[in-house]
Amino acid sequence: MLQTEGLNVAVVGVTGAVGTRMLQMLESSPLPVKSLLPLASARSAGKKVNFGGKEWTIEEAKPESFDKIDIALFSAGGSVSKKLAPEAASRGAVVVDNTSAFRMDPEVPLVVPEVNEKALNAHHGIIANPNCSTIQMVAALEPIRQAYGLKRIIVSTYQAVSGSGAKAIMELETQTRAVLDDQPVETAIMPVKGDKKHYQMAFNAIPQIDLFQPNDYTFEEMKMINETKKIMDDQTLQVSATCVRVPVAISHGESVYIEIGKEGVSSTDIKALLKDAPGVVLQDDPANQIYPMPADAAGKKEVFVGRIRRDPDVANGFHLWIVSDNLLKGAAWNSVEIAERLVALGLVTY
Amino acid sequence: MLQTEGLNVAVVGVTGAVGTRMLQMLESSPLPVKSLLPLASARSAGKKVNFGGKEWTIEEAKPESFDKIDIALFSAGGSVSKKLAPEAASRGAVVVDNTSAFRMDPEVPLVVPEVNEKALNAHHGIIANPNCSTIQMVAALEPIRQAYGLKRIIVSTYQAVSGSGAKAIMELETQTRAVLDDQPVETAIMPVKGDKKHYQMAFNAIPQIDLFQPNDYTFEEMKMINETKKIMDDQTLQVSATCVRVPVAISHGESVYIEIGKEGVSSTDIKALLKDAPGVVLQDDPANQIYPMPADAAGKKEVFVGRIRRDPDVANGFHLWIVSDNLLKGAAWNSVEIAERLVALGLVTY
Structure with missing residues (x-):
């Protein structure tokens, strides 16, 4: 598994829900x-992790940690990235950052390889991994945009609690048992750990992901709006979003409505495009009740798309239902995929 | 509670999730x-129910059951309504039918009192109660339509399993315990009892409610599309829908996107309209994390609306998040409210 000639890779936030999956994705990567x-x-320094058949000791992340690193994958929260990603880059590492710290920085490429791999060429040491809910949506829509153009996106999300970390999954489980056993429900994490109020997530749907912004959209919704335009490199694209948390542990669902740039296109045409799209799996057979579901997508790297159909009243309007593992394609896998592309493009050498 | 002068009321399907709530709504009604x-x-004949401080014996529903009935509330499935509602009407009862049997019949008014009470005047003995997901949406949108006109609706639903009956709630609970205890999950009811395949509902989201139609929409989605146009009496209104079941017991959530007939309207204008709208409660204060949630709406008769905000890219586009108890305003309460209006309008006398 480990190579004598190869990359020195750092994973920052290696104990988290995404960090542990970054190791898995790295292990199964070429x-x-x-x-x-x-x-x-x-707090975690001194603990061990297994990787490539060997045991490695966790160290505390410091600027000098990155002295001999080729690629550093960051997923330890925005404040850690803000402090350490520039330090890592200045020491010659190429950073793939899974936080929102640098995503909208015009100097930082925001990359989903299936959509805008070429943007990697312009990097200055830091590459941003987009928000989970954005990644799966643009990966599924890009083939349609390439073929017909894309004028408008209206998305409503059904997001899993693992987007708030491993402790949020535990809270959902504890609350669920409490509701089933008719016991008091304790709320401490959802919808947003750092916000003032916390609500029951079990058997509920909460229309708040991340903090509210001055325009009454949540930060999660603004991420979907702004990141989509940046990744697709089209500021005229109309995007709006409603983000809702549902009592699911892993995998986000998205009800996506689009208006394409051409009339006369059928849902069959769109299905044909997505059938062959990279990283996308078409699951669309209503007669046999085949459609994507979070329970099926969890643990898989692909983006699953189904329920494709035309708006009966709008000639260029289509619905899609898009599901993907928010911790894999939405985070760990997209980061490792970026690392793979950096090497393939010769942007990281060893 | 019971009056010496008053109505003889039949409730058909009195043992079901909606039927039991019809009795509660009747008891608290004037x-x-x-x-x-x-x-x-x-099967249920001979059992007893309490109502108005008295015990009543359940009888098997037959044509002659309705001989002396003034108002008959039906919620026992479409086949029962198709057979018995015309019998009840021919015997002089006014039927309020909570199934889809007659909703699209041009001779049958389809009524949400807050929207189209006047349609009751044209009844021929049967009045249809709309689909749960339609009712809460049109009740919240009607004040906006009245003020500014309504051109387009795109809705994504987050629907509770109680829409499939009391047994579906039990299945969700059983499956949820099985997942938490790492036991095999049994599937028999969701997403549609009468369809070929059944999937896990616990910690999942299923993009199928009711059977698929030839156009790849589900029947639930077509109900929302067709019923909304009929209730709002506007065949030019563009409506499209994606209906998704989520692991919630009671109360549907809806992410509703609308385009209104006027530009220059602010979200503040729309909030002001909904603050005073009949049957609607505005819960919209992002700074204090106030928004509607299924867990809060369960057991309440009103339609709760929040997250109202303009599309940043579309001058006449707005989002709303609409939540209501699908068994009350979505079914039992809307039926009893129709009965109240029938009496108030002199369309049923005693």
Whole structure:
């Protein structure tokens, strides 16, 4: 598994829900990894992780950690990235950052390889991994945009609690047992750990993901709006979003409505495009009740698309139902895929 | 509670999730009820129900059951309504039918009192109660339509399993315990009892409610599309829908996108309209994390609306998040409210 000639890879936030999956994705990747540097907060330093048949000791992430690193995958929260990603880049590492810290920075490419791999060429040491809910949507829509143009997106999300981390999954389980057993429900994390109020997630739907912005959209909704325009490199694209948390542990669902740039296109045409699209799996056979579901997508790297059909009243309007594992394509896998492309394009050498 | 002068009321399907709530709504209504005739299938005949401080014996629903009935509330499935509602009407009862049997019949008014109470005047003995997901949406949108006109609706639903009956709630609970205890999950009811395949509902989202139609929309989605146009009496209104079942027991959520007939309207204008709208409660204060949620709406008669905001890219486009108890305003309460209006309008006398 480990190569004698290859990359020195650091994973920052290696103990988290995404960090552990970054290791899994790295292990199953053809990337030539020579050494792993697992980094986390001081609290986790000294613990061990297994990777490539070897045990590695977690160290506290510090600026000098990155001295001999080729690729650093960050998923330890925005404040850690803001502090350490520029340090890593200045030491010669190429950073793939899974937080929102640098996503809208015009100097930082925001990349979903299936959509805008070419943007990697302009990097200055930091590449941003988009928000989970954005990634799966643009990966599914890009083939349609290429073929017919895309004028408008209206999306409503059905997002899993693992987007708030491993502790949020535990809270959902604890609350669910409490409701079933008619016991008091304790609320501490959802919808947003750092916000003032917390609500029951079990058997509920909460229309708040991340903090509210001055325009009454949540930050999650604004991420979908702004990141989509940046990734698709089209500021005229109309995008609007409603983000809702549902009592699902892993995998986001999205009800996506689009208006394309051409009339006379059928849902059959769109299905044909998505059948052959990279990273996308078409699951669309209503007669046999085949459509994507979070329970099926969890643990898989692909983006699953189904329920494709035309708006009966709008000639260029179509619905899609898009599901993907928010921790994999939405985070860990997209980051590792970016690393793979960096090497393939010769942007990281060893 | 019971009146010496008043109405003879039959409730058909009195043992079901909606039927039991019809009794609760009747009990708390100012309607003058003289007698109750609880009807169900032969299986439940002989059982007792309490109503108005008295015990009543359930009888098997037959044509002659309706001989002395003034108002008959039906919620025992489409086939029962198709057979018995015309019999009840021919015997002089006014039927309020909570199934889809007669909703699109041009001779049958389809009524949400807050929207089209006047349509009751044209009844021929049968009045249809719309689909649960339609009712809460049109009740919230009607004040906006009145003020500014309505051109387009795109809705994505987050629907509770109680829409499939009391057994579906039990299945969700059983499956949820099985998942938490790492036991095999049994599937028999969701998404559609009468369809070929059944899927896990616990910790999942299923984009199928009711059977698929030839155009790849589900029947639930077509109900929302067709019923909305009929209730709002506007065949030019563009409506499209995606209906998704989520692991919630009671109360549907809806992410509703609308385009209104006027530009220059602000979200503040729309909030002001909904603040005073009949049957609607505005819950829209992002700074204090106030928005509607299924867990809060369950057991309440009103339609709750929040997250109202303009599309940043479309001058006449707005989002709303609409939540209501699908068994009350979506079914039992809307039916009893229709009965109240029939009496108030002099269309049923005693």
